[in-house]
Amino acid sequence: SQKIEQNSEALNIQEGKTATLTCNYTNYSPAYLQWYRQDPGRGPVFLLLIRENEKEKRKERLKVTFDTTLKQSLFHITASQPADSATYLCALGGGGFKTIFGAGTRLFVKA
Amino acid sequence: DTGVSQDPRHKITKRGQNVTFRCDPISEHNRLYWYRQTLGQGPEFLTYFQNEAQLEKSRLLSDRFSAERPKGSFSTLEIQRTEQGDSAMYLCASSSIRDRENEQFFGPGTRLTVL
Numbered sequence: 001s002q003k004i005e006q007n008s009e010a011l012n013i014q015e016g017k018t019a020t021l022t023c024n025y026t027n028y029s030p031a032y033l034q035w036y037r038q039d040p041g042r043g044p045v046f047l048l049l050i051r052e053n054e055k056e057k058r059k060e061r062l063k064v065t066f067d068t069t070l071k072q073s074l075f076h077i078t079a080s081q082p083a084d085s086a087t088y089l090c091a092l093g094g095g096g097f098k099t100i101f102g103a104g105t106r107l108f109v110k111a
Numbered sequence: 112d113t114g115v116s117q118d119p120r121h122k123i124t125k126r127g128q129n130v131t132f133r134c135d136p137i138s139e140h141n142r143l144y145w146y147r148q149t150l151g152q153g154p155e156f157l158t159y160f161q162n163e164a165q166l167e168k169s170r171l172l173s174d175r176f177s178a179e180r181p182k183g184s185f186s187t188l189e190i191q192r193t194e195q196g197d198s199a200m201y202l203c204a205s206s207s208i209r210d211r212e213n214e215q216f217f218g219p220g221t222r223l224t225v226l
């Protein structure tokens with residue numbers, strides 16, 4: 001069955017450093033991969049999308065890579081700030097209408 | 112338009128009762144999704160509508176769950192004969208078929224507690 005794995009352990013980093021989150025998947029060939037941010041008690045908020053034919057995408061302090069051979073995406077937040085503290089979810093789509101979400105990785109940025 | 116809204120925000124019910132949730136998507140969005148999320152997990156896909164047509168439904172969804180989007184605008188999700196395992200946050204999201212990024216806009220969710 002389709003499976004997405006994100007680091008279950010929380011990531012703690014110091015303000016100003018780069019946070020790197022990992023998303024691995026199996027038994028799936030997504031046409032695209034999305035990253036969402038979720039704060040406690042709220043619905044996820046879309047950050048960006050990367051397609052299967054794109055290796056890297058940037059948006060402001062965010063960078064995403066997508067390796068379809070390794071079946072992995074890396075999500076980077078540069079110059080991290082305490083306001084970046086949240087849960088980050090990766091989601092796979094393009095195989096029909098269903099979007100499959102990972103369990104998310106909790107990020108804590110210390111001032 | 113203020114975004115996706117869901118009603119109620121919280122629902123407490125006794126096991127065996129039926130519950131119905133409502134989702135109002137962003138008005139020009141023709142795609143609508145329902146998800147269920149439990150603590151420490153990501154949203155789990157339940158069903159998808161394009162306009163009024165229900166095009167995909169999770170195989171994990173038992174026949175106690177039904178969803179409708181009668182006029183292609185708001186949607187309802189009904190759970191019959193609720194069980195304690197149904198306790199979760201139920202999220203609705205909408206997106207536009209014209210959006211190449213398929214950005215899904217999520218509502219605040221309905222938190223269901225089954226006693």
